[in-house]
Amino acid sequence: MARILITSAIPYINGVKHLGNLVGSQLPADLYARYVRARGHEVLFLCATDEHGTPAELAAAKAGMEVAEYCARMHRVQARLAQGFRLSFDHFGRSSSPQNHRLTQHFAGRLAENGYIEEVTERQVYSVADGRFLPDRYIEGTCPNCGYEKARGDQCENCTKQLDPTDLIDPRSAISGSTDLEVRQTKHLYLRQSLLKDRLDAWIDGQTGWPILTTSIAKKWLHDGDGLQDRGITRDLDWGVPVKKGDADWPGMEGKVFYVWFDAPIEYIACAAEWAEAQGLGEAAWRRWWRTDEGADDVRYVQFMGKDNVPFHTLSFPATIMGSGEPWKLVDYIKSFNYLTYDGGQFSTSQGRGVFMDQALELLPSDYWRWWLLANAPESGDAEFTWEKFQAGVNKDLADVLGNFVSRVTKFCRAKFGEEVPAGGEMSAAGRALVGELTERLAAYTAHMEAIEVRKAAAELRAVWVAGNEFLQGAAPWTTIKEDRDRAAADIRLALNLVHLYAVISEPFLPDAAARLLEALRTDRRDWPDDLGAALEALPPGHGFVTPETLFAKIDDATRDEWASRFAGTRAA
């Protein structure tokens, strides 16, 4: 038994996440967490909302709420949706938590002591009307290069030229439209991660088996141009973790907060502290997951994220930990994903394009989404969601292959033997052949799950379901029962146990279906089938069951078309 720490990239607070966000981090993280729990490992699975930064402040203002109130509300919304998708976090925290304030300030203090913090005075655009400094991309104006009138201060979307906000002609605030802008001096802290470049480089080189996507992005940032750049880790905002050096004030930094991407990864640690508090446990309970000098040396730490988050997890956060000089746990494996696209284009939170988590659950229970999204996870490249593909995948895999197998087995048994596992007969040659095949397939399935090869695992699981239909077809108990009732009984007994097996091994993908099957089979047994022969005798002769209702309904063409047209436009704000 191992100890496995799992974190999913923490979703930003400003609104409901779409299916692309879900499949890029939280969902595969949950799949892995459920799997390793099923294998008997000790697991701590953490996620949280990422609540700081300019977009949160603006979203709150738009909603007419205080930022704290807005974040609290949106955290509840996201937590409820996470439950809806059966995301089995041990704790769903908040980056605005007191624990994160303390830890973020602690890390900053340690980094300063060790010479990894530099104070830099720089000039930034200040909007008098908005009463705030504006990040580059919140300044709009005319592109000096191509004349595009809605160019952003960091880059012109039209001609892709990189810009400095002061390059813009007729600059204005993207927030208020005000042109009352001025350049002001402001002082900020920089994380001197360039000093850690070689250590980070060697650390990345020392990792084996990481996805190419993960290492290639990290290498790009390490070696591109002048190499890894220092990064500003403070902002002139009201909402966030106040800049402090540990417990002490930081002279000259009054009224400033840490940059969201400095405090967000630290929330992974703080979230463990939040978890301990919520569980009524002491400090040691969470520190044994995070401090290698306090028990975390045998922890395996796995992170899940979309590709846009890779630089922060491979470089900035490790630099924060390394620079602290303290024995915090570094990540052991980073699983990163490409993007899921919607009908040819991008899912977009800001434009409301695609299907969002709340909408998805209004259409279908979470298992449908979990299955399709995971079976088509964007691992090797971007993957596309279309309603046709979704319908085809769900109908075939879940309704026809798995659902119908359960249906035909239980209904046949009920009709011929009653609603209990039939007695009599012995395992047939076909049954023994099935056990042989499933032994191999189960080994392949677990190997893929261990390697977090999501699509391959899904494909192998599906093949296991198919094997049940093949067996049943070959055994043909509806025929043999006329001549040899014991033989039919033995085959159906095996088939009923297959249903139980499917419930157990499918649980990471389909937690609700698994629970329904176990309930129908009137059993709590969910131990992993290390011994397949024994697992297929879990339900003994005479064991009663209830024929389950339709496990998965099909999506008909009319419904599919209706959904496709309903989600063709953009989401109402």
Add this chain to the structure above:
RNA sequence: GGGCCUGUAGCUCAAUUGGUCAGAGCAGAGCGCUCAUAACGCUUUGGUUGGGGGUUCGAGUCCCUCCGGGCCUACCA
């Protein structure tokens, strides 16, 4: 501009990482079965692996080049 990823049967993807690997699922076709959500099973039609060149005894697999798609490029997070 630079960098990374990608282009394999109509569609979605595999190929132990140069050595019978050209495969699977879906879709299509034929047959079978009738327990089942008109479901299931069996068989089967599809590919000069984007184009061209090169290295090698041998290349989806390495190199060069051209074409197409996607992403990143550090003050959104």
